[in-house]
Amino acid sequence: MVVSPPDPARRNERSRQAILRVARELCVEVGFHKLSIEGIAARAGVGKQTIYRWWPSKGAVRLEALGTSIQLPVEFPDSGDVITDLRAQMRGLVGQFIRPDFMALYTGLIGAAQSDAELAHTLFEHGVKMRSEAARRRLERAQEDHQLRTDVSLDDVIELLYGAFYYRLLLRNRPPAVEQVDAVLAIAFEGLQPRPVARKPRRRSRR
């Protein structure tokens, strides 16, 4: 028994748009984790089967629905100074993070992705990868320009730079803030070691 996949050409665009629109609306109204296929179908005037036919999982609907409203900055400016450019891009990113509606939706998605491998994959592919690749390209140019050490893995660098924002966003110790951008860049570029003076390790006499 072969199950033929649905033919995309026959897809009803009206239904598709209605589904995505309603998903976004309900996400705001009832909260991300209470979003149900049932509710979307009912409000959108669409059969549940129509949703199941075109999206592989609930997470996928939500991802696409919200993907259409998530517009994170992707491209980097290139002023010639990598720190300036990173600062600009990160401020844009954090500026999104701190919008309450965005924060709710984005953390909800990442949360759901923790128990939905496919959603996690799609979320990363469509929501994070582009930005991290853009960052990578910018950092490579910075290395060429001798604005960045060449003995570090750029992936490690990206994770370090952006991890701090996700830490706050997801662990909720305190919300991300635009000022964090400067702190992160200051630490990451200048390093944590005491700057000017010679450092004399203290004598420890423990215990």
Added chain:
Amino acid sequence: MVVSPPDPARRNERSRQAILRVARELCVEVGFHKLSIEGIAARAGVGKQTIYRWWPSKGAVRLEALGTSIQLPVEFPDSGDVITDLRAQMRGLVGQFIRPDFMALYTGLIGAAQSDAELAHTLFEHGVKMRSEAARRRLERAQEDHQLRTDVSLDDVIELLYGAFYYRLLLRNRPPAVEQVDAVLAIAFEGLQPRPVARKPRRRSRR
């Protein structure tokens, strides 16, 4: 009408232990998001009411259940060298992160916390705060010992250092790895700026 809370003195410790143990087992067997009160009660030989009596929500059961199995390193060694100590502690942390069972449970909890404010709060208070405060204390000593810049916010430092691991853990681009510890420390302490040579900014003509 006042509803009196149950009297903890009358609590059946056998049941409590069984519930937490079974919750941990099922979390590994069927996955975090499929954990059900029903399933726990059945396997633990316990009435559902006994669970509802002592825990306010499903998240709370899961949190406590898993809290008992999450044994992340808290205290820092203090060898006199802050980098050495951070490396040791972080390796312990990442060593836990990469255990498949731990990863499943921990990411599941953090995921659930994204749509459960109380769970998020408890999770942070009991699961993250102690470690970040221990880190803070170690970093303060490092500042006293002139091993660390004093012009940075230690909270920012902690978020930067640990954020990288959470980034990988939760965004799932690639799993955390022990080697990441050295990379993070190398970047964070030495800084990203090119080390020895003079840097001559390139002339950009683009755009």
Added chain:
Amino acid sequence: MVVSPPDPARRNERSRQAILRVARELCVEVGFHKLSIEGIAARAGVGKQTIYRWWPSKGAVRLEALGTSIQLPVEFPDSGDVITDLRAQMRGLVGQFIRPDFMALYTGLIGAAQSDAELAHTLFEHGVKMRSEAARRRLERAQEDHQLRTDVSLDDVIELLYGAFYYRLLLRNRPPAVEQVDAVLAIAFEGLQPRPVARKPRRRSRR
């Protein structure tokens, strides 16, 4: 292992009274079939065990509770005329039957007895038997007085006379009514055969 039965001498009369009183109250307030041991104990300020200690089943509590409020006429008048006496007694009985509270309680009890053999037995022994034996005694005297055929089983007679009221009470085609008493007695004593005229059976051709 011998389980000694509870010692009635030590029974707390206050509790007993409270239980029965509350059972009666709740029966009126929430209805017979929603009466719960839990509810009685709570309202009466009594431990559930105290109820279970002294009554073998839920039906038994209800029976005793309601037995205290069911006061059907037992003894027969004896005016010398059996029909007069039956009429008086039956009117008293039906007068109870049509009281809404009594009807609710009594039909509830009989209903519950249909799936509780012990309750059925106790209900009959305490609630019906006395009256049917009193009726039997009156009917025996009527036979001695030549007011009643002697070639009939008095048990059959009693069932016939009272069955009509229970029919209405339990099948609920229409509620029992005092006028029914006269109709029943008229039919039962005079018989259904046409009275004065000779009867000539019709010639049937049907079927």
Added chain:
Amino acid sequence: MVVSPPDPARRNERSRQAILRVARELCVEVGFHKLSIEGIAARAGVGKQTIYRWWPSKGAVRLEALGTSIQLPVEFPDSGDVITDLRAQMRGLVGQFIRPDFMALYTGLIGAAQSDAELAHTLFEHGVKMRSEAARRRLERAQEDHQLRTDVSLDDVIELLYGAFYYRLLLRNRPPAVEQVDAVLAIAFEGLQPRPVARKPRRRSRR
């Protein structure tokens, strides 16, 4: 907000049959009062919602389930002699009453009806009314044929004639028996007054 009732045309007949069949089976196996929606759904391989969708209450399921197995005689023979016909019909009825399985189900239903007004109504409409109307028609013909007094209410007669069987059935003093039919008819048609001899009321001095 209008809740549209389910559309009977879409009903799954397989499920309906399975539910009714299993209800009948379980009623015999575990007893009427232990019949549970949960148990029926499980054994019938049916979702509980499917039961709740089509039947308004537990009593309704039981009623329909058992209605399919209750086949009491309805139509009366008409031999020309009303007593003969009543005897035949009543013997058929009592013959059912004394079947243990029927007795269990029927008394269970009537018992449940005592605390479920709707069930009581349906039970009477579907289970009793037809027979009493058939009886009424036969009795009307008997009046036309001068085999029955015309100065009595036929409803009263029916209640009297059948009440005796329900009395035994529900009050459980003793089970109904076929011999009861003859006794009832003898009493009801011939009357309770002493037959041949003149009756001389005794002189009572009491009161």
Added chain:
DNA sequence: GGGTAATCGAGACGGTACGTCTTGTCTTAGG
């Protein structure tokens, strides 16, 4: 009158069933 044993109120316990909700599949009509 003091000791002791049973009863008391309270309520936690393991369970069963309730009636509701949601999930993902299946079925039916209509276009």
Added chain:
DNA sequence: CCTAAGACAAGACGTACCGTCTCGATTACCC
């Protein structure tokens, strides 16, 4: 053949009671 509609099997939800059990705290009897 896709669509809207919605019935279906499955099963978790949180609640209500069941009847048993364990607590201290009276309470009533016996010494």
